Amino acid sequence: MPWVVGIDEAGYGPNLGPLAQAAVAVKLPDADPGGWETLKAHIRRASEKDKKRVLIDDSKLVHKGTTGLAKLERGLAAVFGPPCGSCGDWLAGVALQGVLDDLAAEAWFDATELLPLHADPVTDLRPAFAELGLEARIVGLKLVPAPIFNKVVNASGTKATLLTIGLIGLMMAAHFELPAGDRIAFVCDQLGGRMKYTPVLQSAFTDGWVVTESEVLGESRYRIESLGRAVTATFRPRADGETIAVALASMLCKYAREVCMRQFNRYWAKHVPDLKPTAGYPTDAKRFLNDIRSAMEKLGVAEEDVWRVK
Numbered sequence: 001m002p003w004v005v006g007i008d009e010a011g012y013g014p015n016l017g018p019l020a021q022a023a024v025a026v027k028l029p030d031a032d033p034g035g036w037e038t039l040k041a042h043i044r045r046a047s048e049k050d051k052k053r054v055l056i057d058d059s060k061l062v063h064k065g066t067t068g069l070a071k072l073e074r075g076l077a078a079v080f081g082p083p084c085g086s087c088g089d090w091l092a093g094v095a096l097q098g099v100l101d102d103l104a105a106e107a108w109f110d111a112t113e114l115l116p117l118h119a120d121p122v123t124d125l126r127p128a129f130a131e132l133g134l135e136a137r138i139v140g141l142k143l144v145p146a147p148i149f150n151k152v153v154n155a156s157g158t159k160a161t162l163l164t165i166g167l168i169g170l171m172m173a174a175h176f177e178l179p180a181g182d183r184i185a186f187v188c189d190q191l192g193g194r195m196k197y198t199p200v201l202q203s204a205f206t207d208g209w210v211v212t213e214s215e216v217l218g219e220s221r222y223r224i225e226s227l228g229r230a231v232t233a234t235f236r237p238r239a240d241g242e243t244i245a246v247a248l249a250s251m252l253c254k255y256a257r258e259v260c261m262r263q264f265n266r267y268w269a270k271h272v273p274d275l276k277p278t279a280g281y282p283t284d285a286k287r288f289l290n291d292i293r294s295a296m297e298k299l300g301v302a303e304e305d306v307w308r309v310k
Contacts, residue, residue, distance in 0.1 A: 001027050001028060001029055001030065001133070001134075001183075002027070002028070002030065002033070002182070002183035002184060002185045002230075003025045003026070003027050003174075003178050003182055003183065003184050003185070004025070004026050004027075004028045004033050004035070004185050004187060004243055004245040005023055005024070005025045005139060005171075005174045005178075005184055005185065005186045005187070005245060006023065006024050006025075006026070006187050006188075006239070006240075006243055006244075006245030006246030006247070006248060006249040006250075007021065007022070007023045007167060007170050007171070007186065007187070007188040007189075007246070007249055008021070008022060008059075008188070008189055008239070008240055008246055008249040008250040008253060009021045009022075009163060009166070009189070009253055010059060010250070010253040010254040010256075010257045011253075011257045011280070012159070012163065013281060013282070014279070014280035014281045014282070014285060014308070015280060015281070015282055015285040015286075015289075015307055015308045016146070016261075016264070016278060016280035016285045016288060016289070016306065016307065016308065017146075017257060017260055017261045017264055017280040018103075018143040018144055018145045018146070018149075018257060018260050019143070019144040019149055019162055019166075019257075020141070020142070020143050020144075020253035020254070020256050020257040020260075021141070021142045021163070021166035021167070021170060021253055022138070022139075022140070022141045022142070022170070022249045022250075022252040022253035022256070023138075023139035023140050023170035023171075023173065023174055023249055024136065024137070024138055024139060024245050024246075024248040024249040024252060025136070025137045025139050025174060025178060025184075025245065026134065026135070026136045026137075026243075026244055026245040026248070027133075027134050027135040027136075028134060028243070028244075028245070033185065033187075033243060034242060034243040034244065035134075035243060035244035035245070036243075036244060038132060038134070039128075039132070039134075039244065041053070041128075042054060042123075042125055042128045043055075043056045043125070043244065044056075045057050045061075046058070046061035046062060054074070054075055054078045054079075054122075054123050054125060055071055055074070055075050056075050056079070056244055056247050056248060056251070057240075057241070057247050057251075058238075058240040058241055058247055058250050059072065059240070059247075059250040059251045059253070059254035059255075060250075060254075062075060062251055062254075063254055063258070068258075069117065069118070069255070069258050069262075070117075070118040070120060072251050072254060072255040072258070073116050073117060073118055073255060074118070074120060074122045075248075075251055076248070076251055076252060076255055077116060077122040078122050078123045078124060078125045079125050079126070079129075079136050079248060080136065080137075080138055081124070081126070082115075082116050082122065083115040083116055084115065084116070085114070085115065086111060086112050086113065086114060086115070087110065087111055087112070087113040087114075087115055087259065087263075088100065088111030088112065090115050091103070091111075091141070091143075091256075094138045094140065094141045094252075095140065095141045095142070095143065096140045096141065096142050096169055096170070096173060099141065099142055099143050102143070102144070102145055102148055103143060103145060103260075105145075105147070106145050107267060107299075107301070108263050108264045108266075108267035108268070109145075109260070109263060110263045110266075110267075113259075113263065115259075117259070117262075136245075136248065137177075137178075138252065139170060139173050139174045139177060139178075140169070140170050140173040140174075141252060141253065141256055142166045142169060142170065143256060143257070143260065144162055144166070146304070146305060146306055146307065146308050147304065147305050149162060149308050149309075150304050150308060150309050152165070153308075153309050153310050154309065158310075159308075159310045160191060160194075163191045164191065164200055167188065167191065167200060167204070168200060168203050168204040171186060171201075171204040171205070171233075172204050172205075174186070175204075175205065175227070175231070180228065180229065181228065181229050182229060183229060183230040183231070184229065184230070184231045184232070185231075185232045185233075185234070186231070186232065186233040186234065187234050187236070187239050187242060187243050187245060187246050188233070188234070188235050188236075188239060188246075189235070189236070189237065189238070189239045189240065189246070190220070190235050190236065190237050190239075191235070193237075195215050195216075195217070195220050196215055196220065197220055197222065197233070197235055198210050198212060198222070201222055201224060201233055205224045205227060205231070207226065207227065208224040208225060208226050208227040208231070209224065209225045209226050210222055210223075210224050211223050211224070211225060218236065218237065219234065219235070219236050220234070220235040220236075221233070221234045221235075222234075261277075261278075261279065261280060264280075265277035265278065268288075268292050268295065271292070271295040271298075271299065272291055272292050272294075272295050275288075275291055275292070276288075276291070285307075289303075289306070289307055292306075
């Protein structure tokens with residue numbers, strides 16, 4: 001069975017809060033690389049109403065309503081175990097190197113916040129995975145706060161560079177961390193609708209040789225040779241609905257960003273009475289920035305340290 005490695009992002013469009021990217025590896029049968037059929041007795045999609053099964057799906061479908069964050073946390077805890085301990089300890093175990101240091105430089109970041117945020121009991125799916133001969137791992141999580149986001153955008157001229165950097169780092173982590181010789185099938189959403197990924201893949205796998213199998217509207221497919229294992233990479237729009245691996249990556253990066261946004265809102269609420277929280281998306285982000293501007297001046301916080309330029 002190959003490791004299907006799903007890679008997704010959350011927070012690419014907002015002006016406030018970090019950009020999040022995550023990779024999750026799930027060992028799945030060749031006959032069911034999506035995993036939905038194999039795990040249908042234990043996992044449900046958002047369109048299914050059987051609440052006895054665990055909800056796993058694209059994070060936009062899971063993170064709905066006032067219980068959205070709890071649903072993300074319950075789904076991830078069922079597959080990987082609850083994120084116990086402090087936020088800093090959890091990130092130290094799942095984030096790529098350097099992420100925790102980047103966040104520690106942010107005044108709003110609270111490494112001591114205890115997780116999980118919700119005490120709801122969760123179903124532990126790990127025994128079911130093991131019985132089916134499956135396994136799921138968090139490969140890595142990347143969070144890019146505003147100052148670093150702006151630095152990269154100003155240097156490159158486009159925020160798409162951030163997705164490329166994150167993708168390369170997560171792919172390298174998967175190749176390094178997954179057992180030697182095991183097959184890897186990367187499944188990713190398209191980066192800003194682009195169709196050609198050979199340079200990106202060659203940067204991730206410098207010891208390999210990228211072979212293009214298909215570059216058409218709706219799918220770009222590659223294999224990377226000379227790595228000592230079979231490696232493929234497929235980029236498709238809306239990949240988060242295609243396989244449980246991408247759905248879990250989508251939920252993981254959305255969960256991490258939402259935890260950060262809770263802390264971001266809590267920090268600024270200490271300095272601005274009756275401040276309405278924000279999700280960070282463009283229209284409301286402008287309102288929030290105006291509401292905290294006086295506090296920023298008093299604290300000596302520059303706009304570029306809070307507001308993402310694109």
